[in-house]
Amino acid sequence: MSEEQAHKTLSDAGRKVLSEVLGESYLARRDATNNDFWAPVRAFSEEFAYASLWTRDGLDRKQRSMITIAMLCALNRPHELKIHLVGALNNGCTKVELREIFTHAIAYCGFPAAIDALRVAEDVLKEQGKF
Structure with missing residues (x-):
């Protein structure tokens, strides 16, 4: 080839x-x-x-989505976070799971990053009819 x-x-x-x-x-x-x-x-x-x-192998798409959005929260990358939140929903993540990822991030990323991520997630959930 x-x-x-x-x-x-x-x-x-x-x-x-x-x-x-x-x-x-x-x-x-x-x-x-x-x-x-x-x-x-x-x-x-x-x-x-x-x-x-x-x-x-080793992780399913839902797990990969959850890890990806947690990392994007930590890096404070709202544009990519928005894109990957849609992917996380497509891969079966729930509103509660998304909320808990960002609530958990408070301890490791700080309130500003977690709050920014929650704001982006709320917008995406509204756009996708899941809020």
Whole structure:
């Protein structure tokens, strides 16, 4: 298999997982805004994050979502948190589980990070009809 074929295979696998986790509409919006500036990062995301990491044994998608949103809370990355909260809901996380992740984060990330994450989560839950 050529290097180009290998990248295509990984990209296709990653895009499948990405659409299952974050949704077809997210993938369509992402594709519509792709350009030569973003393309390398997005390709790496498809091949590494979604084709390789999200498909590993040992954790299911719900667990991976919970870990991801906890890390994004700790890093105070609201844009990515919003995207991955939708993914967490798609992967079966409940409103209560999300609340508890951010409540638990108070001890390890501090009140400001946890409160910011709760605000983002509340907006996403409202948008998704789950609040």
